[in-house]
Amino acid sequence: MQVEITGLRKVYPGGVVALKGLDLTIPPGIFGLLGPNGSGKTTLMRILATLLEPTAGNARVGGYDVRTEKASVRELLGYLPEEFGFYPNLTAYEMLDYLALLGRINDPKERRARIEQSLHRVDLDQVTGRRVGTFSSGMKRRLGIAQAILNNPRVLILDEPASGLDPEGRVRLRDLLAELAGDRVVILSTHIVNEVASIAQRLAILRRGQCLFRGRVSDLLEPLKGTTWIIDINEDELSRVRQDFEVTGVFRSATGMQVRVLANAMSHPRVHATEPTLDDAYVALMNRDAAQTDTPCERDAEQDEPA
Amino acid sequence: MSRPDLPQLVALFAQECRIAFRGAAFWSLAAASALVAAWRAATPGATSAIAAYRAAEVILLGLGVLAIFLAAASAARDRRQRAAQLVLAKPQGSSPSLVLLRFAAVWVSLAVISAIALAATSLAQIAVSGTAWHPYPYAHALARTILPVGLAAALGFSLSTIFTTSLASAVAAIYWVVIPLTRPHVATVFDLTLSQHWPFAALLTALLMLLTAAFYARPIRDRGPATAHLGWAVALLLLATSVAAYSVATNGADALLDPDPILSAIAAQSCLADPRAPGFWLPDAHGRLIALSDHTNRPIVLTFWGPAVGESARSLILIRDLAAEFRSLGLARIAVCVDRDRAAMQPFIGDAGSDTVMLWDRGRHFGDGTYAGDSPAAVAYDVGELPTTFILDRERRVTGRIIGDASPDRVRAEVTRAIGP
Numbered sequence: 001m002q003v004e005i006t007g008l009r010k011v012y013p014g015g016v017v018a019l020k021g022l023d024l025t026i027p028p029g030i031f032g033l034l035g036p037n038g039s040g041k042t043t044l045m046r047i048l049a050t051l052l053e054p055t056a057g058n059a060r061v062g063g064y065d066v067r068t069e070k071a072s073v074r075e076l077l078g079y080l081p082e083e084f085g086f087y088p089n090l091t092a093y094e095m096l097d098y099l100a101l102l103g104r105i106n107d108p109k110e111r112r113a114r115i116e117q118s119l120h121r122v123d124l125d126q127v128t129g130r131r132v133g134t135f136s137s138g139m140k141r142r143l144g145i146a147q148a149i150l151n152n153p154r155v156l157i158l159d160e161p162a163s164g165l166d167p168e169g170r171v172r173l174r175d176l177l178a179e180l181a182g183d184r185v186v187i188l189s190t191h192i193v194n195e196v197a198s199i200a201q202r203l204a205i206l207r208r209g210q211c212l213f214r215g216r217v218s219d220l221l222e223p224l225k226g227t228t229w230i231i232d233i234n235e236d237e238l239s240r241v242r243q244d245f246e247v248t249g250v251f252r253s254a255t256g257m258q259v260r261v262l263a264n265a266m267s268h269p270r271v272h273a274t275e276p277t278l279d280d281a282y283v284a285l286m287n288r289d290a291a292q293t294d295t296p297c298e299r300d301a302e303q304d305e306p307a
Numbered sequence: 308m309s310r311p312d313l314p315q316l317v318a319l320f321a322q323e324c325r326i327a328f329r330g331a332a333f334w335s336l337a338a339a340s341a342l343v344a345a346w347r348a349a350t351p352g353a354t355s356a357i358a359a360y361r362a363a364e365v366i367l368l369g370l371g372v373l374a375i376f377l378a379a380a381s382a383a384r385d386r387r388q389r390a391a392q393l394v395l396a397k398p399q400g401s402s403p404s405l406v407l408l409r410f411a412a413v414w415v416s417l418a419v420i421s422a423i424a425l426a427a428t429s430l431a432q433i434a435v436s437g438t439a440w441h442p443y444p445y446a447h448a449l450a451r452t453i454l455p456v457g458l459a460a461a462l463g464f465s466l467s468t469i470f471t472t473s474l475a476s477a478v479a480a481i482y483w484v485v486i487p488l489t490r491p492h493v494a495t496v497f498d499l500t501l502s503q504h505w506p507f508a509a510l511l512t513a514l515l516m517l518l519t520a521a522f523y524a525r526p527i528r529d530r531g532p533a534t535a536h537l538g539w540a541v542a543l544l545l546l547a548t549s550v551a552a553y554s555v556a557t558n559g560a561d562a563l564l565d566p567d568p569i570l571s572a573i574a575a576q577s578c579l580a581d582p583r584a585p586g587f588w589l590p591d592a593h594g595r596l597i598a599l600s601d602h603t604n605r606p607i608v609l610t611f612w613g614p615a616v617g618e619s620a621r622s623l624i625l626i627r628d629l630a631a632e633f634r635s636l637g638l639a640r641i642a643v644c645v646d647r648d649r650a651a652m653q654p655f656i657g658d659a660g661s662d663t664v665m666l667w668d669r670g671r672h673f674g675d676g677t678y679a680g681d682s683p684a685a686v687a688y689d690v691g692e693l694p695t696t697f698i699l700d701r702e703r704r705v706t707g708r709i710i711g712d713a714s715p716d717r718v719r720a721e722v723t724r725a726i727g728p
Contacts, residue, residue, distance in 0.1 A: 049396045071398055079396040085389035089329035090322075098322040102397035102405070106315040147393060 001076075001154050002027050003048065003185055007057035010043050010209075018043040020209040021057065030181050032200030033189040034282065039206040041189040042082055045159050048187070049079040061155055075104070078153030080144045082160045082189075088133025092124055092143055095132050096150060103151040118146040121176055123169075137164045145173065149180065156180065158188040162195055174199050197278040205285055212285050217278060224276035224284065229261050232270040248283040316404065323412035333416060337423045584609075584703050585687040589643065589666040592652065597666055599703075602639040606725045607699040608718070609641045611690045613672035614651040618712040620658055622694040625715055627660035629722070636726055645670045645682050645693060700725040 003026040010019040019040045033041045046052040047059055050070040058065065064072040086095050096115045105111045119125045122142040127135075135143065141164045148156060162170050177186055177199055190196055196203055197217060204214040213220055233241055234256055241247065245261035252258075260274070262284050327333065385391035394400040587599050599607075608626050612619035626640050640663040644652035649667045656665055670682025672693050688697060691710070698707035698721040707721035
């Protein structure tokens with residue numbers, strides 16, 4: 001079971017190019033899609049979920065073409081959209097029952113068992129009889145996750161699954177995804193970088209419809225080893241530091257400010273080396289891409305690995 | 308891959324009905340319809356038949372518009388509640404069976420609203436008049452409600468699915484406003500509220516449902532530019548117009564107005580129950596529909612005649628001559644020709660005079676004046692033999708009835724009595 005994307009291109013009717021010939025192979029396990037707003041994450045997920053037709057190129061989910069074999073793809077799929085709603089007058093149970101029926105879980109006993117299990121997994125089993133209209137946004141998102149895992153999908157596509165969840169909800173989501181992953185393909189998108197670091201084994205970074213990186217999280221961090229520093233500065237030094245170095249983060253400390261910078265060599269009175277984080281790698285990648293927008297660098301850490 | 312089976316469809320339909328029935332929109336619609344229907348039924352002077360008739364009118368014209376909005380709301384539901392992506396990503400999320408189930412659920416909810424309104428009507432009626440009610444009017448009201456409301460729902464459903472805006476349902480609503488306003492000119496072709504037009508209405512409904520299903524099967528974001536939808540809408544309109552035009556060209560505008568037995572029964576009933584003369588809409592020599600209520604606040608001489616009956620022509624000439632005497636009083640003259648063939652009245656138009664309204668009631672009569680009892684208006688007036696002349700006063704009460712050959716003095720006396728002092 002894997003997802004193969006070749007030369008995928010999407011141009012919206014208004015002329016906006018959302019994906020510029022994307023190539024990606026997503027093996028089983030948790031796969032993070034990272035990128036700024038408007039980078040094409042949602043477009044890619046919607047194409048994989050058969051909700052959008054690609055303009056060119058191909059995408060196959062578990063061997064089925066998303067363009068011509070929609071029904072087969074949907075049988076394999078659990079999808080959580082970024083923005084969605086439920087029918088407010090139905091209870092949580094009824095809503096899932098409706099969606100389970102649309103998912104062709106025809107046997108009433110099986111349906112009941114699946115719904116109860118899904119609601120339990122997202123910790124909503126105390127409110128099954130409550131109308132969805134009365135739910136908080138976090139509960140709605142959890143119900144969204146419950147409907148995505150309802151049909152025991154082989155491929156789970158989650159668009160911003162953690163948005164609106166409280167810290168406890170995020171931890172539970174992470175546990176749930178780890179539990180589900182196994183031989184399933186789990187694709188999740190986010191623009192919060194550290195979220196991916198804690199969940200995903202592999203990731204792809206998109207920007208303006210192109211893939212800047214794909215591979216393991218460790219492959220992204222490896223080149224930055226020994227080049228990540230933290231400098232303690234005063235507030236008035238900040239603009240100068242920004243000019244001199246590639247800054248990946250600014251923090252307030254008890255004594256003043258700290259900036260994380262990337263540099264091969266470093267000479268500063270108040271500096272110490274640190275381990276690179278996904279944040280550093282992400283910012284570095286974005287900065288470099290922005291600097292050479294005309295000739296996008298396409299790094300591929302996975303070329304020498306078996307897919 | 309499993310196919311949808313019957314228990315699954317039933318369960319899905321139950322959920323669809325649940326979605327349609329729950330919530331304030333449904334109940335406020337039902338309450339409003341019931342109130343309006345009850346108010347109409349309780350208007351003074353109503354017999355059971357007339358009250359039911361009025362209720363049917365309310366349901367047809369008033370609820371028709373509301374029905375469109377309900378159906379449109381259901382079609383736009385996924386977008387409004389932002390559930391479209393959840394639904395469409397499911398294996399059955401874009402199947403035609405789901406579209407039809409949703410349509411059926413909307414239809415069932417409309418039928419329930421109609422039933423609530425009708426129940427309110429009959430209760431109000433019994434409370435106000437204490438008269439026993441007859442099953443005919445209710446059967447008739449339902450018969451005339453179901454198809455037009457179904458069509459209205461289909462129209463709203465299709466348009467809002469295709470155009471995805473509430474503007475579309477407003478366009479559909481215009482249909483219900485334009486038809487009553489422009490009745491004489493377009494009614495014969497387009498008035499689908501006439502139950503006689505049911506084959507046409509059913510065809511159009513089926514077309515709309517198919518078109519909707521075809522559109523629904525495509526992902527929402529990928530529907531292409533708006534001009535394509537406009538093209539579809541224009542094509543549909545052209546198709547409907549050409550079907551209607553063809554039907555008029557081959558059959559004549561009035562061919563669809565076949566006698567409606569239930570309508571006749573109601574009209575005959577109300578004729579007996581109500582002092583007021585039953586209303587009708589009948590085509591004139593040019594195929595335009597003329598209503599009795601077009602001649603309000605005037606005394607009327609209403610003659611039912613047949614071209615094959617010798618006395619008929621004499622009656623026509625008689626009332627033509629009387630017209631001059633009563634012209635200052637605004638006497639209206641209506642001559643209803645009862646015959647299988649509309650062209651049969653053409654030679655008599657001269658006899659009747661230019662300002663006599665010549666109408667046609669499709670039915671059979673014989674040379675001896677006996678009448679087969681198969682034309683709606685004549686049945687409503689309980690005409691047994693031709694010619695029969697009715698004198699109606701300004702309030703449309705029947706003040707006189709002359710069967711057979713009428714003498715000028717008799718008619719003059721009756722008209723004088725109708726006009727009053």
